[in-house]
Amino acid sequence: MEKALLFDIKRYSINDGPGIRITLFMKGCPLHCVWCHNPEGISPKVQRLYTKKKCIGCQSCVENCPQHALTLTPDGIVCDKDRCIVCGKCAEVCPTLAIEMSGKEYTYDQLMAEIEKETEVMDTSQGGVTFCGGEPLMHPEFLLEMLRRCGRLDIHRTVDTTLYAVPKIVEEVAKETDLFLVDLKLMDRTKHHAYTGVYNDRILSNIRLIAELGKSFWIRIPLIHKLNATVENLSRTADFLASLPWKEKKVDLLPYHDIGRMKHDKLGTVYNPDNKPLDPPTEEEKELALRIFADRDITAGFGG
Numbered sequence: 207m208e209k210a211l212l213f214d215i216k217r218y219s220i221n222d223g224p225g226i227r228i229t230l231f232m233k234g235c236p237l238h239c240v241w242c243h244n245p246e247g248i249s250p251k252v253q254r255l256y257t258k259k260k261c262i263g264c265q266s267c268v269e270n271c272p273q274h275a276l277t278l279t280p281d282g283i284v285c286d287k288d289r290c291i292v293c294g295k296c297a298e299v300c301p302t303l304a305i306e307m308s309g310k311e312y313t314y315d316q317l318m319a320e321i322e323k324e325t326e327v328m329d330t331s332q333g334g335v336t337f338c339g340g341e342p343l344m345h346p347e348f349l350l351e352m353l354r355r356c357g358r359l360d361i362h363r364t365v366d367t368t369l370y371a372v373p374k375i376v377e378e379v380a381k382e383t384d385l386f387l388v389d390l391k392l393m394d395r396t397k398h399h400a401y402t403g404v405y406n407d408r409i410l411s412n413i414r415l416i417a418e419l420g421k422s423f424w425i426r427i428p429l430i431h432k433l434n435a436t437v438e439n440l441s442r443t444a445d446f447l448a449s450l451p452w453k454e455k456k457v458d459l460l461p462y463h464d465i466g467r468m469k470h471d472k473l474g475t476v477y478n479p480d481n482k483p484l485d486p487p488t489e490e491e492k493e494l495a496l497r498i499f500a501d502r503d504i505t506a507g508f509g510g
Contacts, residue, residue, distance in 0.1 A: 223364035225333025238403035247340035252309035255472040260304035267296035334362025343371040353382035369412035386423035393442040417450040435491035448502040
Protein backbone atom coordinates (compact mmCIF):
# COMPACT_ATOMS: atom_id res chain seq x y z
CA MET A 207 0.00 0.00 0.00
CA GLU A 208 1.61 3.25 -1.13
CA LYS A 209 -1.28 5.52 -0.13
CA ALA A 210 -3.58 5.80 2.85
CA LEU A 211 -6.84 7.65 3.37
CA LEU A 212 -6.86 10.16 6.24
CA PHE A 213 -9.83 12.16 7.46
CA ASP A 214 -7.93 14.67 9.58
CA ILE A 215 -4.50 15.92 10.60
CA LYS A 216 -4.44 17.60 14.00
CA ARG A 217 -1.46 19.77 14.87
CA TYR A 218 -0.43 20.97 18.34
CA SER A 219 -2.24 18.07 20.00
CA ILE A 220 -1.61 17.70 23.74
CA ASN A 221 -3.96 14.81 24.53
CA ASP A 222 -2.60 12.06 22.29
CA GLY A 223 0.63 11.17 24.03
CA PRO A 224 3.54 13.04 25.66
CA GLY A 225 4.45 16.58 24.62
CA ILE A 226 2.99 18.45 21.67
CA ARG A 227 2.14 16.14 18.80
CA ILE A 228 0.83 15.87 15.30
CA THR A 229 -2.04 13.35 15.19
CA LEU A 230 -2.94 11.58 11.95
CA PHE A 231 -6.47 10.18 11.69
CA MET A 232 -6.71 7.18 9.36
CA LYS A 233 -10.08 6.12 7.95
CA GLY A 234 -11.61 2.74 8.66
CA CYS A 235 -12.50 1.00 11.92
CA PRO A 236 -13.76 -2.54 12.66
CA LEU A 237 -15.68 -1.28 15.70
CA HIS A 238 -18.98 0.59 15.54
CA CYS A 239 -19.15 2.09 19.03
CA VAL A 240 -22.57 3.55 19.78
CA TRP A 241 -20.95 6.65 21.29
CA CYS A 242 -18.22 7.10 18.64
CA HIS A 243 -17.15 10.75 18.49
CA ASN A 244 -15.40 10.30 15.12
CA PRO A 245 -18.03 8.43 13.06
CA GLU A 246 -16.42 9.75 9.87
CA GLY A 247 -13.51 7.47 10.76
CA ILE A 248 -15.55 4.25 10.65
CA SER A 249 -15.89 3.87 6.88
CA PRO A 250 -12.63 3.18 4.98
CA LYS A 251 -13.96 5.22 2.04
CA VAL A 252 -14.27 8.91 1.19
CA GLN A 253 -17.52 10.39 2.51
CA ARG A 254 -19.52 13.55 1.87
CA LEU A 255 -20.43 15.77 4.84
CA TYR A 256 -23.21 18.38 4.75
CA THR A 257 -23.87 21.11 7.33
CA LYS A 258 -27.33 22.52 6.71
CA LYS A 259 -26.90 25.67 8.81
CA LYS A 260 -23.94 26.72 6.63
CA CYS A 261 -25.86 26.29 3.38
CA ILE A 262 -27.01 29.54 1.65
CA GLY A 263 -28.96 27.77 -1.09
CA CYS A 264 -26.78 29.09 -3.93
CA GLN A 265 -27.06 25.77 -5.81
CA SER A 266 -23.46 25.84 -6.97
CA CYS A 267 -23.20 22.22 -5.87
CA VAL A 268 -26.37 21.27 -7.75
CA GLU A 269 -25.12 22.86 -10.97
CA ASN A 270 -21.67 21.29 -10.74
CA CYS A 271 -22.63 17.72 -9.84
CA PRO A 272 -21.77 15.56 -12.88
CA GLN A 273 -24.19 12.85 -11.72
CA HIS A 274 -27.13 15.21 -11.08
CA ALA A 275 -27.36 13.69 -7.61
CA LEU A 276 -28.10 16.88 -5.67
CA THR A 277 -31.38 18.76 -5.21
CA LEU A 278 -32.20 21.92 -3.27
CA THR A 279 -35.25 21.36 -1.05
CA PRO A 280 -36.85 23.23 1.87
CA ASP A 281 -34.73 20.96 4.09
CA GLY A 282 -31.52 21.95 2.33
CA ILE A 283 -29.45 20.00 -0.19
CA VAL A 284 -30.59 16.40 -0.59
CA CYS A 285 -28.25 13.83 -2.10
CA ASP A 286 -29.37 10.82 -4.13
CA LYS A 287 -26.87 8.29 -2.82
CA ASP A 288 -27.60 5.87 -5.66
CA ARG A 289 -26.34 8.48 -8.14
CA CYS A 290 -23.55 10.05 -6.06
CA ILE A 291 -20.04 8.81 -6.85
CA VAL A 292 -18.42 10.89 -4.07
CA CYS A 293 -16.26 12.77 -6.58
CA GLY A 294 -16.07 15.92 -4.44
CA LYS A 295 -17.04 18.37 -7.20
CA CYS A 296 -19.78 19.76 -4.95
CA ALA A 297 -17.34 20.49 -2.12
CA GLU A 298 -14.93 22.20 -4.51
CA VAL A 299 -17.47 24.88 -5.43
CA CYS A 300 -19.31 25.30 -2.10
CA PRO A 301 -18.57 28.90 -0.98
CA THR A 302 -19.49 28.36 2.68
CA LEU A 303 -17.99 24.87 3.20
CA ALA A 304 -21.47 23.51 3.86
CA ILE A 305 -20.32 20.48 1.86
CA GLU A 306 -16.99 18.88 2.73
CA MET A 307 -15.29 15.62 1.84
CA SER A 308 -14.01 13.38 4.59
CA GLY A 309 -11.03 11.44 3.34
CA LYS A 310 -7.88 12.47 1.49
CA GLU A 311 -5.21 10.19 0.10
CA TYR A 312 -1.59 10.68 1.15
CA THR A 313 1.56 8.94 -0.04
CA TYR A 314 4.39 8.15 2.36
CA ASP A 315 6.37 11.16 1.17
CA GLN A 316 3.40 13.55 1.41
CA LEU A 317 2.62 12.48 4.95
CA MET A 318 6.24 12.64 6.05
CA ALA A 319 6.39 16.18 4.70
CA GLU A 320 3.43 17.08 6.93
CA ILE A 321 5.08 15.46 9.95
CA GLU A 322 8.45 17.11 9.37
CA LYS A 323 6.80 20.56 9.40
CA GLU A 324 6.29 20.01 13.15
CA THR A 325 9.83 18.81 13.97
CA GLU A 326 10.83 21.92 15.92
CA VAL A 327 7.68 21.90 18.05
CA MET A 328 7.99 18.17 18.69
CA ASP A 329 11.66 18.46 19.69
CA THR A 330 11.18 21.36 22.10
CA SER A 331 8.15 19.74 23.80
CA GLN A 332 9.42 16.13 23.70
CA GLY A 333 6.39 15.32 21.58
CA GLY A 334 6.04 13.30 18.41
CA VAL A 335 3.56 11.79 16.00
CA THR A 336 0.41 9.84 16.89
CA PHE A 337 -1.32 7.52 14.44
CA CYS A 338 -5.01 7.44 15.25
CA GLY A 339 -8.30 6.69 13.56
CA GLY A 340 -10.55 5.05 12.91
CA GLU A 341 -8.22 2.14 13.57
CA PRO A 342 -4.65 2.48 12.25
CA LEU A 343 -4.05 -1.27 12.59
CA MET A 344 -6.50 -1.76 9.70
CA HIS A 345 -3.69 -0.43 7.47
CA PRO A 346 -0.65 -2.36 8.74
CA GLU A 347 1.54 -2.04 5.65
CA PHE A 348 1.20 1.74 5.44
CA LEU A 349 1.37 2.18 9.22
CA LEU A 350 4.54 0.10 9.55
CA GLU A 351 6.33 2.01 6.81
CA MET A 352 5.38 5.36 8.37
CA LEU A 353 6.52 4.18 11.79
CA ARG A 354 9.86 3.06 10.37
CA ARG A 355 10.39 6.36 8.57
CA CYS A 356 9.59 8.31 11.75
CA GLY A 357 11.91 6.03 13.72
CA ARG A 358 14.80 6.76 11.38
CA LEU A 359 14.31 10.46 12.15
CA ASP A 360 14.13 9.75 15.91
CA ILE A 361 10.53 10.99 16.09
CA HIS A 362 8.56 9.60 19.04
CA ARG A 363 5.85 7.27 17.72
CA THR A 364 2.48 6.64 19.37
CA VAL A 365 -0.30 4.41 18.05
CA ASP A 366 -3.82 5.11 19.33
CA THR A 367 -5.70 1.84 18.85
CA THR A 368 -8.45 -0.52 19.93
CA LEU A 369 -5.96 -3.40 19.46
CA TYR A 370 -8.68 -5.25 17.56
CA ALA A 371 -6.30 -6.97 15.14
CA VAL A 372 -4.59 -10.30 14.65
CA PRO A 373 -1.67 -10.80 17.07
CA LYS A 374 0.92 -10.96 14.27
CA ILE A 375 0.05 -7.40 13.20
CA VAL A 376 0.17 -6.20 16.80
CA GLU A 377 3.60 -7.78 17.26
CA GLU A 378 4.98 -6.20 14.08
CA VAL A 379 3.61 -2.76 14.94
CA ALA A 380 4.90 -3.07 18.51
CA LYS A 381 8.47 -3.37 17.19
CA GLU A 382 8.20 0.10 15.66
CA THR A 383 6.09 1.83 18.33
CA ASP A 384 7.25 3.76 21.39
CA LEU A 385 3.84 4.08 23.06
CA PHE A 386 0.38 2.60 22.62
CA LEU A 387 -2.81 4.41 23.63
CA VAL A 388 -5.31 1.58 24.04
CA ASP A 389 -9.09 1.89 24.23
CA LEU A 390 -10.74 -0.42 26.74
CA LYS A 391 -14.51 -0.09 26.70
CA LEU A 392 -16.10 -2.92 28.68
CA MET A 393 -15.05 -6.18 30.34
CA ASP A 394 -18.31 -8.06 29.74
CA ARG A 395 -17.93 -9.57 26.26
CA THR A 396 -21.67 -9.65 25.53
CA LYS A 397 -22.15 -5.99 26.45
CA HIS A 398 -19.00 -5.12 24.54
CA HIS A 399 -20.49 -6.70 21.42
CA ALA A 400 -23.83 -4.95 21.95
CA TYR A 401 -22.23 -1.50 22.19
CA THR A 402 -19.26 -1.81 19.79
CA GLY A 403 -20.21 -4.53 17.31
CA VAL A 404 -17.31 -6.83 18.27
CA TYR A 405 -16.42 -9.11 21.17
CA ASN A 406 -13.53 -8.05 23.40
CA ASP A 407 -11.56 -11.33 23.60
CA ARG A 408 -9.04 -10.27 20.95
CA ILE A 409 -8.63 -6.82 22.53
CA LEU A 410 -7.93 -8.20 26.01
CA SER A 411 -5.48 -10.81 24.72
CA ASN A 412 -3.62 -8.17 22.70
CA ILE A 413 -3.37 -5.88 25.72
CA ARG A 414 -1.74 -8.73 27.58
CA LEU A 415 0.47 -9.38 24.55
CA ILE A 416 1.93 -5.86 24.42
CA ALA A 417 2.38 -5.91 28.19
CA GLU A 418 4.33 -9.17 28.01
CA LEU A 419 6.39 -7.72 25.15
CA GLY A 420 7.41 -4.95 27.55
CA LYS A 421 5.84 -2.19 25.48
CA SER A 422 4.77 1.13 26.98
CA PHE A 423 1.04 1.74 26.90
CA TRP A 424 -1.66 3.90 28.47
CA ILE A 425 -5.25 2.77 28.80
CA ARG A 426 -8.19 4.98 27.81
CA ILE A 427 -11.68 4.26 29.10
CA PRO A 428 -14.82 6.15 27.99
CA LEU A 429 -16.73 6.36 31.27
CA ILE A 430 -20.49 5.98 30.84
CA HIS A 431 -23.17 6.18 33.53
CA LYS A 432 -24.50 2.75 34.61
CA LEU A 433 -22.81 1.03 31.65
CA ASN A 434 -19.13 0.71 32.53
CA ALA A 435 -18.99 3.14 35.48
CA THR A 436 -20.12 0.37 37.82
CA VAL A 437 -18.41 -1.43 40.68
CA GLU A 438 -18.48 -4.70 38.73
CA ASN A 439 -16.98 -3.38 35.48
CA LEU A 440 -14.47 -1.06 37.10
CA SER A 441 -13.28 -3.78 39.49
CA ARG A 442 -12.90 -6.32 36.67
CA THR A 443 -11.05 -3.75 34.58
CA ALA A 444 -8.70 -2.79 37.40
CA ASP A 445 -8.05 -6.43 38.35
CA PHE A 446 -7.23 -7.29 34.74
CA LEU A 447 -4.85 -4.35 34.35
CA ALA A 448 -3.22 -5.01 37.73
CA SER A 449 -2.46 -8.58 36.62
CA LEU A 450 -0.30 -7.36 33.72
CA PRO A 451 3.48 -6.79 33.73
CA TRP A 452 2.86 -3.11 33.09
CA LYS A 453 5.31 -0.31 33.80
CA GLU A 454 3.23 2.85 33.44
CA LYS A 455 -0.05 1.79 35.09
CA LYS A 456 -1.70 4.90 33.65
CA VAL A 457 -5.43 5.11 32.91
CA ASP A 458 -7.20 8.07 31.30
CA LEU A 459 -10.91 8.19 32.12
CA LEU A 460 -12.92 10.00 29.45
CA PRO A 461 -16.41 11.09 30.59
CA TYR A 462 -19.06 10.36 27.98
CA HIS A 463 -20.20 13.17 25.68
CA ASP A 464 -22.38 13.15 22.57
CA ILE A 465 -20.29 15.31 20.23
CA GLY A 466 -20.55 12.51 17.69
CA ARG A 467 -24.25 13.34 17.26
CA MET A 468 -23.39 16.47 15.21
CA LYS A 469 -21.04 14.51 12.98
CA HIS A 470 -23.70 11.88 12.30
CA ASP A 471 -25.99 14.71 11.21
CA LYS A 472 -23.36 15.85 8.73
CA LEU A 473 -22.93 12.30 7.42
CA GLY A 474 -26.68 11.79 7.11
CA THR A 475 -26.52 8.86 9.54
CA VAL A 476 -28.18 8.32 12.91
CA TYR A 477 -26.44 8.64 16.26
CA ASN A 478 -27.27 5.80 18.67
CA PRO A 479 -30.05 4.44 16.42
CA ASP A 480 -31.34 2.00 19.04
CA ASN A 481 -31.53 4.72 21.71
CA LYS A 482 -29.33 2.85 24.14
CA PRO A 483 -29.06 4.72 27.46
CA LEU A 484 -25.91 6.86 27.34
CA ASP A 485 -25.17 9.50 29.95
CA PRO A 486 -22.09 11.12 31.53
CA PRO A 487 -20.87 9.55 34.78
CA THR A 488 -22.06 11.05 38.05
CA GLU A 489 -19.59 12.58 40.50
CA GLU A 490 -20.05 9.49 42.67
CA GLU A 491 -19.15 7.24 39.75
CA LYS A 492 -16.07 9.32 39.00
CA GLU A 493 -14.89 9.05 42.60
CA LEU A 494 -15.62 5.33 42.58
CA ALA A 495 -13.47 4.84 39.48
CA LEU A 496 -10.52 6.73 40.95
CA ARG A 497 -10.77 4.80 44.19
CA ILE A 498 -10.98 1.37 42.56
CA PHE A 499 -7.91 1.98 40.38
CA ALA A 500 -5.96 3.53 43.25
CA ASP A 501 -6.65 0.42 45.34
CA ARG A 502 -4.78 -1.58 42.66
CA ASP A 503 -1.88 0.94 42.51
CA ILE A 504 -3.00 2.19 39.11
CA THR A 505 -2.86 5.92 38.42
CA ALA A 506 -6.16 7.11 36.95
CA GLY A 507 -7.25 10.61 36.00
CA PHE A 508 -9.82 12.38 33.88
CA GLY A 509 -9.14 13.55 30.35
CA GLY A 510 -11.23 15.46 27.80
